[in-house]
Amino acid sequence: MRLFQNSGLYPSYLPRLNQLAAKASTFAARRDASLQDRFGAAHILEPVLDGAPEAFFTNGDDKVLQRQWAREQGMKGTPTLEAILLAQIEHHGTEVFYNLDPVRYPSAFVAKLPGCVTKTLCWRAAPSGNADLTAYGAVLGNFPSILESWRGKGCRAELFFPAVDPVMEQYGRGERPIDVAFIGGYSRHHGARGKTLEQVAALAADRKLVFCLDASRLTRLAESAVGRLLPLRKHRRPDVIARIARQPLFGRDLYQLFGSAKIVLNGAIDMSGNDRGNMRCFEAMGCGALLVSDAGNYPDGMDPGQTIVTYEAGNDCIAQIENCLQNWDEMKVKAERGRRVVGDLYSKERQWALFENLLEHI
Structure with missing residues (x-):
């Protein structure tokens, strides 16, 4: 062929x-x-x-x-x-x-x-x-x-x-000094995700967070010196996010971050309805991090309570993250199980x- x-x-x-x-x-x-x-x-x-x-x-x-x-x-x-x-x-x-x-x-x-x-x-x-x-x-x-x-x-x-990329096996075999990592887009299509990120960003005073955000062109314009003179406030990232935001990561840099994080936070885009399982889920689990993601219909192998942790609306994401970090030895086993399962199924x-x-x- x-x-x-x-x-x-x-x-x-x-x-x-x-x-x-x-x-x-x-x-x-x-x-x-x-x-x-x-x-x-x-x-x-x-x-x-x-x-x-x-x-x-x-x-x-x-x-x-x-x-x-x-x-x-x-x-x-x-x-x-x-x-x-x-x-x-x-x-x-x-x-x-x-x-x-x-x-x-x-x-x-x-x-x-x-x-x-x-x-x-x-x-x-x-x-x-x-x-x-x-x-x-x-x-x-x-x-x-x-x-x-x-x-x-x-x-x-x-x-x-x-x-799951077989190269991911090279990552995440040592210590995981980062508590929560997030890599993804930030635009008007990410309303629910943006609210969750804002809540989680407030943990930065006590936890090590890494947010690598691929902001839309409109968001970048809104946050520029010229954009601040225009009526674009709703497109700017909240200060609590902007203070910790880093540039987006891709490829092996992304694998390195996920392999260094205990938790990878995920949130579906607004257009996907109740379906879940975007590429970030496969990358996070493939690098051995614990996937903490919004509740919905996940593909086989991404099982809440068994291989991943899900959160509902409101403040539940914060509660789930804190529980995972406080009980990390138990959650680490769950993350390792998830890595094995998705590595086989996908x-x-x-x-x-x-x-x-x-x-x-x-």
């Missing part, structure tokens, strides 16, 4: 990638820098991570990366990112196209794929406005309610899951086997 997997980068990750790939003069070197840093590894399929010769991977929104490939292949002029991606697929002789960035490359792009492509799948675990993904053979995701919304738009939608081998099974029925 000639597999082509396309992904995308967070704008806030680009500075780190540019630093890691500062001496990368080829497409392969820059691509490998992001793969070796494990950015988004929970979604990257096993053949790609293993370097299988029949598998091709790229970040189709990385202008530097894609134009390196275009120059190496002798493409004339300044081709668009879409034109480069199509040329890569044709050059590779792709049979299966798996796209992690389908809003950028929707049905209109699928219609342009070369004839060698026989199967098309995409991952989309969020509502996406008017994006048309009906041309894909299937939309994959792990939130049943969102999958149902895609079916309502005429898409075939199938249950699929992130996986291994890269099982993720790939599920992907192959889906291909047989699409």
